[in-house]
Ligand SMILES: NC(=O)C1=CN([C@@H]2O[C@H](COP(=O)(O)OP(=O)(O)OC[C@H]3O[C@@H](n4cnc5c(N)ncnc54)[C@H](OP(=O)(O)O)[C@@H]3O)[C@@H](O)[C@H]2O)C=CC1
């Protein structure tokens with residue numbers, strides 16, 4: 332058996348999602364033999380926090396350290412020390428939205444490949460800048476849209492476009508509702524204006540996943556961009572409270588309505604419904620971690636006073652851990668293979684996401700604090 336490729340990671344920011352990422356890199360998965368992960372550095376503004384992070388999440392290191400391929404244990408370091416470590420090849424960026432552009436720039440300038448949490452940045456101009464920098468330097472760069480690497484999502488794509496289980500797709504409705512407003516403190520990053528809070532930037536990319544899989548990636552769409560309509564309401568702080576994106580694909584005669592809200596107490600069984608000419612698919616799980624969906628196939632339309640006959644297939648494809656290791660494996664394989672973009676989440680997908688977010692913020696009047704966007708200021712152009 333060929334030796335596995337060892338991905339040497341640095342994790343930037345010892346916060347919540349970085350912990351999840353670290354635990355997933357440490358998750359033993361004997362079935363994965365081509366890539367293994369080592370965490371060499373955890374960058375934190377406070378190395379005591381970094382030490383605790385390692386003790387809590389990486390006591391034995393990543394899978395490559397556990398298997399003895401890498402002897403060096405994870406070390407708590409400053410951000411600068413992490414970037415300066417020549418043995419770290421890939422940096423995972425788990426800092427706050429408004430720090431992503433600076434942190435990705437620093438990592439790329441230090442010669443590191445980068446996986447950056449969603450939202451990749453604050454606006455399309457920032458992303459175009461990073462994409463160009465990564466390409467100039469020949470380094471890998473990807474937004475951490477982990478949903479795209481989940482087995483059920485890949486299976487959904489196959490069923491929709493290869494087996495065409497629901498015929499031609501006409502409509503997608505997705506919603507991402509969390510009751511955060513008036514529940515979390517106003518200065519929590521998820522709602523606060525000072526941290527570019529609100530559902531659009533926080534979960535907009537997830538909410539568009541069903542539309543991406545069913546319409547944007549539909550081979551019949553041939554990569555055409557949607558015509559976008561937006562609606563937004565605001566919190567008292569000025570961040571968005573609820574945002575709806577309508578993505579129209581005229582050549583498919585299909586559209587997606589993606590609604591996200593921080594003000595909805597609404598337990599869901601159907602987080603998304605994809606409607607086709609021969610049936611519909613219902614996605615049951617939160618749109619960040621999708622493991623279950625149901626295909627309802629119309630076998631016999633209603634006729635002669637008899638009701639329609641439907642058949643139902645339940646698809647369950649769960650996996651261990653949270654699932655961030657699935658995107659980490661994909662990054663490791665791409666870096667091993669010398670690629671600078673991932674096929675499933677290429678730079679163009681993130682650019683389209685950011686352009687849609689920009690449009691929604693312009694039309695909704697969500698202008699971020701002055702100086703937060705490192706390039707441009709969406710909604711304040713010409714003012
Ligand atoms: N993929 C997913 O499922 C998820 C992704 N995310 C994304 O990850 C990012 C981080 O979110 P989350 O982990 O919840 O946030 P946390 O607040 O838990 O962590 C953010 C980290 O950023 C670092 N940081 C650097 N400068 C500052 C600063 N001035 N103020 C506060 N923190 C700072 C801190 O690390 P340190 O002090 O160690 O330097 C901090 O721990 C967000 O962009 C979010 O959208 C979040 C949740 C889930």
Ligand SMILES: O=C1OC[C@@H](O)[C@H](O)[C@H]1O
Pocket residue numbers: 509521533534619
């Ligand atoms: O990435 C995320 O996934 C789950 C959400 O509830 C959270 O706010 C977000 O950051």
